[in-house]
Amino acid sequence: MNVTDLVNYFTIAGALSTIVATMIAFVAFINWRKQQAYSLQLSLLLDLEDKFTIYIAKNMEDFNAFWQAYKCIRDNKGQDKKAIDDAIKKHFSERLDKEKTAKAQFEVQVALLRAARMIDEIKCSHATIITEIEVLQKEYIYQSENEGSLKQYVEEITDVKDNFIDVLTRERNKLGKISLQKALCFWI
Secondary structure, three states: OOHHHHHHHHHHHHHHHHHHHHHHHHHHHHHHHHHHHHHHHHHHHHHHHHHHHHHHHHHHHHHHHHHHHHHHHHHOOOOOHHHHHHHHHHHHOOOOOHHHHHHHHHHHHHHHHHHHHHOHHHHHHHHHHHHHHHHHHHHHHOOOOOOOHHHHHHHHHHHHHHHHHHHHHHHHHHHHHHHHHHHHHHHO
């Protein structure tokens, strides 16, 4: 074996190692891209969950203020309407902030649309969740005569929130499993 043969072997070994390194780099790049998609989807889900929780809390605050106002009207039925109106304006108007509620609802709707673009399962539930909350509010707002209606409303709206958060949590967990499987498939 002479020096030329030795140089040729090293050249071939170098070319093969370059090809193997390029393949490894390509697979690593593909896995990195998949991880970036996972990060985006996870971020969308977490953002949606946070905004939805804030929206539900704001709706509960507003509903409580309306319910208390209706109860005030009911309890003071025989009194002067002007005095009742003034009392309601004084005690309940500062509790209601329509702009905050509208902004919270808008942010949830935008977050739902963004998440629905990336995650198929969110597409199924994104149209119904806001409507479901509005229907609940309309159902309970005029039930101030019933002392338990506020508690019932809180229980039902909490169930709606918990069910939707469960959907988001399942999606988040599914994303994690899929991402882990995709990352491991290269190394296995």
